């Protein structure tokens with residue numbers, strides 16, 4: 001491998017160990033391994049590589065394809081500030097990036113890693129469901145979908161770029177006795193918030209469980 005080469009580990013988590021066994025002999029001190037495998041702790045990756053191996057564990061988010069991802073990463077025992085800067089720079093090209101302690105990676109997996117799936121399949125404010133509501137109420141499908149997607153994008157941008165607290169955004173949209181507060185009441189009655197919180201918790205616990213599985217298999 002060439003100097004300062006970066007190797008991305010992007011196979012399914014259950015293949016990580018076997019891929020590392022093949023890779024190990026080619027890894028040098030200057031090689032940076034960037035893993036995006038969910039639930040695979042850095043020490044498990046390090047265990048299958050030479051002692052000096054530098055590892056960074058990333059939890060990306062599928063919106064990278066539209067430069068709007070929410071990525072987090074944790075550094076392994078040998079990764080230095082330069083490695084983190086490099087990963088930050090790379091991930092910044094596709095959206096937001098934060099470093100965090102490794103014990104919080106499971107929670108980030110449950111929230112931002114899996115999040116697009118919740119929004120797509122279950123979220124009340126999911127684009128699909130919002131569009132379906134629009135279609136039910138007479139909008140054509142194409143228009144409803146575009147309005148729904150832009151609505152989510154706009155709300156997210158206000159939170160991220162104007163630092164508007166979601167609660168404030170909600171209050172500003174809900175006029176007294178108006179349409180939004182009626183709709184919001186329906187959302188609360190349907191248990192929307194609880195469902196999303198349950199989803200994040202379930203995703204986090206699954207990520208921890210996957211890490212535990214690797215731990216047990218690497219004793």
Ligand SMILES: NC(=O)C1=CN([C@@H]2O[C@H](COP(=O)(O)OP(=O)(O)OC[C@H]3O[C@@H](n4cnc5c(N)ncnc54)[C@H](O)[C@@H]3O)[C@@H](O)[C@H]2O)C=CC1
Pocket residue numbers: 010011012013015019036037038059060061062113
């Ligand atoms: N799909 C998502 O939104 C996210 C996925 N991840 C992680 O990314 C990783 C990949 O997931 P997906 O992209 O969804 O799966 P995928 O099945 O689309 O991609 C896996 C890729 O690995 C390749 N592969 C399999 N065995 C290999 C080997 N021995 N050597 C080289 N390449 C091999 C496959 O050909 C395939 O292209 C997983 O570890 C997952 O936890 C992390 C965050 C988000």
Ligand SMILES: O=C(O)[C@@H]1CCC=N1
Pocket residue numbers: 038109113114
């Ligand atoms: O479902 C999965 O395991 C991957 C990790 C985060 C999003 N998708």
